[in-house]
Amino acid sequence: MTYQYILKISRLCLLGTLLVGMSDGLAQDVISISTLNTDMSERWPQPATVVIRRSGGVKAVTVPISFGGTATKAVDYASSAGSSVTIPLGAREVWVQVRPLTDALTEPTETVQVQVQAAPGFTLSGSSSVSINLLDNSGLANDEEATRFLIQAGFGADPDELAEVKLLGFEGWINQQLTRPKGYLQPVIQARRAAGKDIFHPATKIALWTQAMRRRNPPGGGTVQTDVLRQRVAYSLLQIFVISQNVDALSLNSEGVTNYYDRLMDGAFGNFRQLLFDVTLHPCMGVYLSHVGNRKPDLSINRYPDENYAREIMQLFSIGLWELNQDGTRKLDGNGKPIPTYTNQNITQFARVFTGIQYGGPGNTQFDYSGENFLYPMKVWDQEHDMDAKTLLNGTVLPARTYNGANTQTLGMLDINAAIDNLFNHPNVGPFIGRLLIQRLVTSNPSPAYIGRVSAVFANNGSGVRGDMGAVIKAILLDPEARSFDKTLEPTFGKMREPYMTLMNMAKTFNAQPQSGDYESATYMYEFYLQEPFQSPSVFNFYSPNYRPFGELTALGLFAPEFQILTAVTAIETQNNLLNSVENEISRWGSSPANQMKLDFSQEIPLANDPDALIRRLAIRMTGGTLRPRSFQNIREAVLKIPTSNATWQIDRVKMTAYLIGASSEFNIQK
Known part of the structure; x- marks a missing residue:
């Protein structure tokens, strides 16, 4: 039986269901209201989404709504809906966008209340209203904005770094990172040798993970001077100044290779x-x-x-x-x-x-x-x-x-x-190197103006110094194009996350640290991603900065470097490995209990009974809150199919949510 035939049967069945629903009117609409966001901010004007759901019927139904709260409509916020919304034939949800309006006033936190009004043709379920906090432009980044920043500037938004960014602000955090001690990789190799462990080519990956995964406030107590930004920039420089352990002379020489990487660490802000x-x-x-x-x-x-x-x-x-x-x-x-x-x-x-x-x-x-x-x-x-x-x-x-x-x-x-x-x-050096670093950190297609601003800083850091990499990195990350919310709405802005970076982002965000401190389980991942540090197939890196995939992007004259290693095979393998990482552990073949790298979902488990809150939290942590309403709906409906009668229903719901967000375009395309 062909897929086309199956699709025709499915469409006929769906049409039959709709016709029955319209003809006999037996199904009674039950309307509920929820919100995909509990807060919105003038500083980061990402709209809040109010969702109006129905169960039961399939006919088009019009639902009266009203707006209240301490905020004033058309003054403090704008709405995509007026006094009613219509759920179309066969649809299960409609979404109302509530967008904050920025002003120069200093105001306390206000509220926007959206209420569903009773009307013939449906009944109400649960609370008839939701309330959204409208935060003033305080100058402090919210979770969504700070998470997005750390996706660009680090390996994901682990809670410790997120708190630092929100406390210090973006420039303050960068300034602090510029002065942090360097987390060199070579000492990790030396310690492995002293402990009698292998130091051939997987050891370089182990060393990189060891330094990148350090936490500011580790469970054992104390404070670690993490150098997240330097590690991220050195990782990017390795894709410009490429060497590879695919060469025999370097395959067994992990100490020399990490010594090279440590010179990139020196140069990251040098x-x-x-x-x-x-x-x-x-x-x-x-x-x-x-x-x-x-x-x-x-x-x-x-x-x-x-x-x-x-x-x-x-x-x-x-x-x-x-x-x-x-x-x-x-x-x-x-x-x-x-x-x-x-x-x-x-x-x-x-x-x-x-x-x-x-x-x-x-x-x-x-x-x-x-x-x-x-x-x-x-x-x-x-x-x-x-x-x-x-x-x-x-x-x-x-x-x-x-x-x-x-x-x-x-x-x-x-x-x-x-x-x-x-x-x-x-x-040429300023615009050439500037563009490459912007592509690695922020967007595949920076505007000429963006490149020009970074080039100017390369030529003169403000004190007459040419080539100050610390100043260049700061210029890249603080540029209006990197920080603007409006850029996230442009379809041509952003980049595909490096396939390997999706794994590191999950590990960093959910603290997948092995008890032993040995990250051996994170090695041998090349076949899943066609990418792994120190394993480039050539001096031209894993992909060209000028790669254009066939189709619309080429027609638009746009670049999409990471798409060069997105194939029919890796598109499946990366998701299979993501599923294994979420369900079990980050590992190619499994590991001993002491070496297990398990994602920590302990903060999410209490939300399992509230899918909206669960998805909302994970969407912020993983994407910076860019999950679209349609994706939110699909994930929610999948999560609700896990019944609470199962003994492991709570963690099953959390893992399902994390996996589906990780497989979404919103996670894999960095905005």
């Missing part, structure tokens, strides 16, 4: 120039992009410098492929064509700069006898560095240097620093 320098001379990058052991050219044996890193430091790590205006739009030549930022000749010249580079460390004192060392920056040995003059970008010329045959490291480093300066001062 200066971009230093970050680019640290990346260039880190041995993990030297192995991954093959410039470690790069020797000067020797035409007599047909030897030329490796060009791999020379290409990618320009294409991916600093200036991109095309000349940019400061707002990120492409510069055009006289024929209206985009202008390349570099040529093959430029790659050749930069490749000559990156010669004479070899493993560093105190034991490596010669180029030819340097052992692998992934914990120290690489050294530049003059005897294997190309000393001839080189021409870089924008006409910058590096002079020929005179090498005296000594075992020195001075002249080659002059060229390295000059090349880093050449790229760092290129006008």
Whole structure:
């Protein structure tokens, strides 16, 4: 039997039901009223939704309503309904939007009361009215606004960080995060080795989870100086300055890889120039992009410098492929064509700069006898560095240097620093790197004005400093486009949450900490998400920042990077793993009791008997309150099918709610 045939039968059955209901009028409408929001705020003017439900009949029914409370309609708030609403034929719910109106007055909390009036044709069930609090524009973020901020700036809105954000405000919280001690990953690997545990490639994921999952106020007491924002930015930088343990030399070297990640931690709020320098001379990058052991050219044996890193430091790590205006739009030549930022000749010249580079460390004192060392920056040995003059970008010329045959490291480093300066001062860097970070944190399609504001801060942090990453991150997160409620209403604003980030968000929000402190259960997730930290399939990351899926987004000229790894397989696998995470634990194969990562729903269980309150709470915690009324209705009706006669009905309802919200578009599309 085909699906089309089944659908036809279903439609005929539905039509028959409707016709019977209209013809005999046996079913009596029972009307109830509820609200999907208990509060609304002038500061964050997200409408409250009053829902009017009916059970029993299927005919269209008109329900009189009235508005009261201490707030004044059309002055303090606007409503999508007048004196009545009509539930259409066959529908079970209608929604009334109550939108706060912002003013400059300082006012106490007001109330909006919506009441259902009795009328022929239906009976009322339960309370006939609901009341919504209207909060003044106090300058303090509410739960919805603060949660949205932490979805962008962290790994999800765990209660401790949420309280900090609401207390300090967005800028105050960022300022505090800028000064927090760095939660480095390398010490986690060292502690695992000391404890006799494995430290091959899964250990890097364990280390990242260990630091990202720390709580400000842990159950054991005390206060932890969590650096949530730094961890989130370093995670994003890893997708720009990509290395991968898919390379054999790095697969078993988790300490070296986490040492590299810790340099990204340093650079997250440091200066971009230093970050680019640290990346260039880190041995993990030297192995991954093959410039470690790069020797000067020797035409007599047909030897030329490796060009791999020379290409990618320009294409991916600093200036991109095309000349940019400061707002990120492409510069055009006289024929209206985009202008390349570099040529093959430029790659050749930069490749000559990156010669004479070899493993560093105190034991490596010669180029030819340097052992692998992934914990120290690489050294530049003059005897294997190309000393001839080189021409870089924008006409910058590096002079020929005179090498005296000594075992020195001075002249080659002059060229390295000059090349880093050449790229760092290129006008493309601000808009190019700014856009990539906006895409990772806030939205896939930032406006030119947004990119321009971030580029301006990159060029000058307000104190004459170029490349201040702390200032750049603050500019990204505090920009009006990032913080505006109105942007959440635009269909082209926002981004698909990274598939792997959906898992981390659930774990962070619901405190899935193992008793042992060992996050081994969170590893081996690549097959579910086509994404896992330190496992990128190439230097181009898991997806391109310029990816456009076929269809409407391409027609609109919009980008949707994360959609590149959303396939027919991952669309199912991610939801299956979400279900397993909610129902059981976060794990690929299961784990020992001490290592179990279970989502903590203890705060939600008391709400199981009130589906509206339960869904309302979880929707705020997981999405920042963006769950649409239709999704709310579908989830509520599914939850009510779990009878209270079941022994585990309370936790079953909570898990069903969390799973269905986690599977919703409102959770997976970050607004």
